[in-house]
Amino acid sequence: MSEVAASHPPLETLLRDVKPNSGHLLKALHLVKEAYGYIPPESVPVVARKLGLTPAAVFGCISFYSELPTTPPPKVEVSWCSGPACRLSGGDEIRRIFEAVLGVPMEGATPDGRVGLHVAQCDGSCCAAPMVWINGRVHGPLTLADAVRIARGLRDGTFEVREEWGHGELR
């Protein structure tokens, strides 16, 4: 394994409970994604061996899903909600604003890898429509002017990104 492995738990330890023929593939991929932030391609043969599958089968599965990236995530990820409630209230215009200001298409990232755009699915937070998630935190309802302001702030590094806390922190 490359330098990726150095700062993370070894895959063997991470995947110790993963067994073949038990429906563990998604669980294994989620474990890898949680530890590394993405699915490093080097991890695919290891996952495959643990599950008794071919690397091609594992990779085929990874490429089927939209939430299993094989490249490191950008430092700031803007997930644009593609849902209908957002769309009906200016969501598509908001997408164009983010793309234009940051100069990257959806699923792309700025050349320095700092800010990326991702197409996300509706999770029913429609009371905040139209909205985007920035590193998991909901921003909405957005006016078009809000979208311009946020996108420019992200481009210039002046927008304060506040991480959403996980539900575990409530205990």
Next chain:
Amino acid sequence: MASFAELQAAAREQWTAWVNPPRPQLRVGLTTCGKAAGALDTYAALNEAIVEQAAGVDLVRTACLGLCYSEPNVTVVFPDGTAVLHGPVRPANVPDLLQAIRGGRPLERLAVAALSGATTEIEPVDSLDIWKIQVRRLMERCGLQDPESIDHYLATGGYEGLVRALGMKAEEIIQETLDSGLWGRGGAAFPTGRKWDFLRTARGEPKFLVCNADEGDPGAFVNRTLMEGDPHGIIEGMIIAARATGAIRGYIYIRDEYPLDVYRMERAVEQARERGLLGENILGSGTSLDLVVVRGAGSYLCGEETGLISSIQDSRGMPRIRPPFPAQSGLFHKPTNVNNVESYANVPLILRHGVAWYREQGTQRNAGTKMFSLSGRLQRVCVVEVPFGFNTLELLNVAGGGPLPGHQFKGLQSGGPLGGLLPASEISIPLEPEPYRERDVLMGSGGLIALDDTNCIVDLCQWVEWFAEDESCSRCTTCRIGTQRLVEILRRFQSGEGRVSDLERIPLLADTLRWSNCVHGQAAPTAVRNALRYFREELLDHIQRKRCEAGVCRGLIRFEVSPAHARDREVEGAAAACPVDAFRQSEQGWRIDQAACIRCGVCHEVAHEGVRKLAAFPETLPAGTAATPPGQVAAAAGR
């Protein structure tokens, strides 16, 4: 292992301390929608203030009552049992709220309603219009209990249906489920009891149960509300299904977008296992069931039952041809039963209260209640539960608060993107599958999205087909290419390059798509077909007159600085806001460089007077046939 009576007795003690807390209790509604509205910030601010002031109150969690529009919600409960719902409570409101509570009173300014102990100032919750129309059975506990406490569920009649079922034979449970009239809430509306009987009589061991919690339809969030608000109802339903079918293992497949649901369902499964309600020989009955929560990874198709099964068993979540049906050969090639979250959640109610009680609500054809999530161009986003047969328009007007001020409903999108479209003239119909089906639309799993006069049907159809294309598994050529072709055609309409011959091509494509193997491809053209039937004029407007009356389609609109306002400060603000710097300044003032403009409309939003939204093309029809003169696009003004 403790007996059920002992479990209940222990749980009731916990519940008493919840409804009559020794000191004031603040319950923050923590769900996905609550978080979106800022509930975690409110929670943090409350926590900080309470510690700082040693306020002598307790801060706890609850779930969503379905009143998403009033989130973040805080329910204040006093020792005498008075419980008042507040919302929206922002961090800035925390000092006032705590001060009111110290004085032994709720904060009237932010009070939504009294959940118990109403006063003259604060009306009881059942006097709210949105509450009055509801029959809350599935949602009975949502927002009133701690969703992460099995004791709250046990103390309020939970698992009583299971105890009754454990004393019955499998055939008796199935008969009762059939008699209740319960059918699958996922959209296909197949009788649940019959499905269970297929599994019971299927050959092969072991048998599996699957709970389809891949609520992939954008705009539908009823399953999420249940999983985040009352997870044990679903588990109890699955154990009863295990008793009725002989299944010994169950999988709850939750979509990737619902991490909180994964967390709460896993916790609920753990708690049920600790109490001996899951595992070997449940409550000494001989029935065994263990449950596993599986998290998806972002795929709409995994909501199709065979796609979901593929996804669990280590492969791409691609649907396959049926037969064999899952009851014959499903998960790991063993007999399997797949039901929706809401279907399972109905079962404990039937077993606990009986068939007669269950059938008191709803209609002859469709017994019981159904949850709906309302979103889109409405005053209020919410989740409600009403009996089958309730009028759709009335639901949008009463629960949803009607259209936004100054606007009218244009239509309704129901049953997910592939469910179809209805015009406003057709939506005063009962909420039942049949009236929808008669209109070539699917009522579906509960998502209702309202459209108003600022929305363009062509744009919505293009979104639907984009979604269908994006989520197609690409196995069937019909679906893979058919959806692409529909997107292309609709994009042509939007850019002013539509052809009249396209209108004949759409039904042809829709017919071809019917030959796809799964319902994804088969239903993909529903919205476009509905648009041809109900919104033909609007389509023709796009094609022949190159007009988008709603002012949405970017190829058919342009923005211009009004000459009279070209030097206004307002327009200067619009120029500053333009994301592509398309504003040019000259002696005459500001103007917009049309080649640079991306038609996002932020200038029109900032300078409503100074920048006008106009039709992109001059009037092309011969004089006398034009419905409206060229110029300002009227309906778009409110956007």
